[in-house]
Amino acid sequence: QQQVKQSPQSLIVQKGGISIINCAYENTAFDYFPWYQQFPGKGPALLIAIRPDVSEKKEGRFTISFNKSAKQFSLHIMDSQPGDSATYFCAAPIRGGATNKLIFGTGTLLAVQP
Amino acid sequence: GAVVSQHPSWVICKSGTSVKIECRSLDFQATTMFWYRQFPKQSLMLMATSNEGSKATYEQGVEKDKFLINHASLTLSTLTVTSAHPEDSSFYICSAWSDTDTGELFFGEGSRLTVL
Numbered sequence: 001q002q003q004v005k006q007s008p009q010s011l012i013v014q015k016g017g018i019s020i021i022n023c024a025y026e027n028t029a030f031d032y033f034p035w036y037q038q039f040p041g042k043g044p045a046l047l048i049a050i051r052p053d054v055s056e057k058k059e060g061r062f063t064i065s066f067n068k069s070a071k072q073f074s075l076h077i078m079d080s081q082p083g084d085s086a087t088y089f090c091a092a093p094i095r096g097g098a099t100n101k102l103i104f105g106t107g108t109l110l111a112v113q114p
Numbered sequence: 115g116a117v118v119s120q121h122p123s124w125v126i127c128k129s130g131t132s133v134k135i136e137c138r139s140l141d142f143q144a145t146t147m148f149w150y151r152q153f154p155k156q157s158l159m160l161m162a163t164s165n166e167g168s169k170a171t172y173e174q175g176v177e178k179d180k181f182l183i184n185h186a187s188l189t190l191s192t193l194t195v196t197s198a199h200p201e202d203s204s205f206y207i208c209s210a211w212s213d214t215d216t217g218e219l220f221f222g223e224g225s226r227l228t229v230l
Contacts, residue, residue, distance in 0.1 A: 043224040
């Protein structure tokens, strides 16, 4: 099965700092690259996603940067806050039979220290 | 955004029994739903694709006879873990595309299964 490689596995950032998480993919069914945020005991929640018509998307403190030629995309969290402490997953769509499905990266555990 | 609901949110059962988990799309219709499995501190692994009105499609290595999936309507998919054993203890999460399969993928809150 195709993979989505995510790094780092864990990240510790001081409050107010910048958190950066990277992902690389192989091939995709279409250009759609979401980031999910997951708190312990909860299902993942869509945080932000980018489509191919732009190379960068910003929503508040969260920014996705996309490099199609390198098949890489990254999540930047500006002014990181303790409430951002969670596990972050990137994902990419692949074709599976009659439908598209999402394959997830290995996850990054982010801890923002006050 | 689209809402996907799961029930129960957690369940404890004895080894050898079967457990059913429901996944509902509350404000949209979903011809396709996905079931993921997540072990502690690990990523989400796709188990199967649930197809309304037809058989589910299972990922490689997933036992279809152990994980029975039924997608009886456009808003409901069920996952039944048959003859559960302790190694089946995990976090099971369902999801569905909000619109077409090029839209947004939304997840339920997950169901924590513990097999004693």
